[in-house]
Amino acid sequence: MESLISHYQQLLGLPSNWNVDNVDLSLPHKRVTIKLKYVGQDVTCPECKTSCSIYDHAPEQRWRHLDTMQFETILVARLPRVNCKKHGVKTASAPWADKHSRFTLMFEGFVVQLLQHCASTQAVASMLRLSWHSVDQIMRRAVARGMKRRDTEPIRHLGIDEKSFRAGHQYVTIMNDLDGGRVLDVVETRTTKATVKLLTSLAAKQRKRVLSVSVDMWKPFAHAVRKKAPQADIVHDRYHISKYLNDAVDAVRRQESRALKTAGDKTLIGSKYTWLRNPENMSDKQRADFDQLMTCELQTGTAWSLKNMFRAFWVLTTRDAAEYFFQYWSDAVDRSELKPMIKVKDMMARHIEGILNFTRHRTTNAVSEGLNSKIQLIKASARGFHSFKSYRTRILFYCGKLDMAI
Numbered sequence: 412m413e414s415l416i417s418h419y420q421q422l423l424g425l426p427s428n429w430n431v432d433n434v435d436l437s438l439p440h441k442r443v444t445i446k447l448k449y450v451g452q453d454v455t456c457p458e459c460k461t462s463c464s465i466y467d468h469a470p471e472q473r474w475r476h477l478d479t480m481q482f483e484t485i486l487v488a489r490l491p492r493v494n495c496k497k498h499g500v501k502t503a504s505a506p507w508a509d510k511h512s513r514f515t516l517m518f519e520g521f522v523v524q525l526l527q528h529c530a531s532t533q534a535v536a537s538m539l540r541l542s543w544h545s546v547d548q549i550m551r552r553a554v555a556r557g558m559k560r561r562d563t564e565p566i567r568h569l570g571i572d573e574k575s576f577r578a579g580h581q582y583v584t585i586m587n588d589l590d591g592g593r594v595l596d597v598v599e600t601r602t603t604k605a606t607v608k609l610l611t612s613l614a615a616k617q618r619k620r621v622l623s624v625s626v627d628m629w630k631p632f633a634h635a636v637r638k639k640a641p642q643a644d645i646v647h648d649r650y651h652i653s654k655y656l657n658d659a660v661d662a663v664r665r666q667e668s669r670a671l672k673t674a675g676d677k678t679l680i681g682s683k684y685t686w687l688r689n690p691e692n693m694s695d696k697q698r699a700d701f702d703q704l705m706t707c708e709l710q711t712g713t714a715w716s717l718k719n720m721f722r723a724f725w726v727l728t729t730r731d732a733a734e735y736f737f738q739y740w741s742d743a744v745d746r747s748e749l750k751p752m753i754k755v756k757d758m759m760a761r762h763i764e765g766i767l768n769f770t771r772h773r774t775t776n777a778v779s780e781g782l783n784s785k786i787q788l789i790k791a792s793a794r795g796f797h798s799f800k801s802y803r804t805r806i807l808f809y810c811g812k813l814d815m816a817i
C-alpha cells in the first residue's frame with residue numbers, strides 16, 4: 412500500500428502541502444478512488460493570496476481525473492478553509508481543478524484535446540461516460556480561458572456577418588478577423604445594439620486601428636461601425652453582392668417560369684441551379700444544357716448575363732475604373748427592364764461608397780466563407796443547440812483559434 416500511495420503521489424504531481432492519504436481500488440466498479448489530505452501549516456486566501464491560518468475543512472468533494480488504465484479515477488479531498496482578516500472564512504482553491512469544476516484540470520485538458528479531433532460533443536461524451544452537459548461545461552471553461560489569453564494586437568480587417576440560428580427568423584451576428592482567419596466573437600440578433608456590443612468586445616486601442624469592416628448592406632451593421640469604429644471604411648464585398656445578384660436572377664427565373672408554364676412551355680422548369688453555377692465550374696453536360704437555354708433568349712438569360720458581367724468589377728484595381736464600370740453596368744441593367752435586377756442595382760447604388768471601397772482594401776470573402784462552412788459543419792454535427800450560449804461556445808472553440816491549454 413505504501414508504494415501504491417507514493418506511486419500516485421508522483422503521478423499526480425501534487426504540491427508538497429498535499430499528500431495522498433489512501434488509494435482505494437474497486438474492481439466491481441472499475442474505479443480508483445484517491446483520497447488526498449492537506450498537510451500544510453497554513454493556507455492562502457483564494458481572494459487576496461495572503462497566507463492565513465486554517466479555520467477548518469470544507470465537506471468532502473470529488474473530482475474526476477484521467478483514467479488509470481481502464482479504471483475511472485476519482486480524487487477526493489476536503490479543502491481547507493482559511494480565516495482571512497480581510498475576506499473572512501473562505502474555501503481554499505484546489506491546485507488540481509478550476510473553482511466550479513467537478514473535473515481535474517488534466518482531465519479537462521484531455522477532453523479539450525479529444526474535442527479538437529472530433530467535432531461531436533455526443534461522441535466525446537459517450538467515449539468518456541460523461542453527460543452532454545458536462546462536456547459543454549468543459550468547453551465553456553476552455554473558451555473562457557482562451558478568450559482571457561487573447562492578445563490586443565492590431566486587427567486590420569474585420570468581417571461582420573449574420574447567420575441564422577434555429578428555425579424561424581432568429582439570427583446571430585459573427586465578427587471575424589479576416590487576416591487571421593478566425594472568429595472573434597458572436598452575439599445574439601443582428602441589431603445595431605448587438606453589433607455595437609460585438610465591436611466593443613475588442614479593446615478600444617484595437618478598435619481604433621481597424622482599417623475596414625466588411626459587411627452586408629444591412630443598415631444596423633453600418634450604423635454600429637460608424638458609432639464604434641468611425642475611422643474604418645465600410646466595405647461591401649463580393650460575397651455579399653453576389654448573394655443579392657443570385658437572388659435577383661432567381662426571382663426573374665421564377666416569374667418567367669410561371670409565365671411560360673401557363674403557356675405550356677416547360678423550358679425553365681428545374682433550372683434553378685443551372686443559373687447559380689459559373690461557366691468555369693460546369694461539367695460538359697451542364698455547359699451544353701446551359702448553352703441550349705441561352706439560345707432561347709429568355710429574360711432569365713439576360714439577368715444571368717448581367718450578374719455574370721458584374722464579376723468583372725472585382726478585378727478592377729482603381730476607384731475610377733470601378734466607378735466607371737458601375738455606371739456602365741447600371742445602364743445595362745436599366746435597359747433590361749428586369750425589375751428584380753433593377754431593385755438590386757438601386758440598392759447597390761445607395762451603398763456605392765462601400766462597394767467602391769473594395770478597390771482600396773480588397774478584403775476577400777474567402778475567410779468568412781470558409782468560416783461559415785466550418786460553422787455549418789458544427790451545426791450539423793451537434794444535435795441542435797439548446798441555447799445561444801452553447802452555439803457561441805462551439806463557434807469560438809472550433810473557429811476562434813484560441814489558446815485553450817490548461
Ligand SMILES: [Zn+2]
Pocket residue numbers: 456457458459460461495496497498499
Ligand atoms: Zn483574503
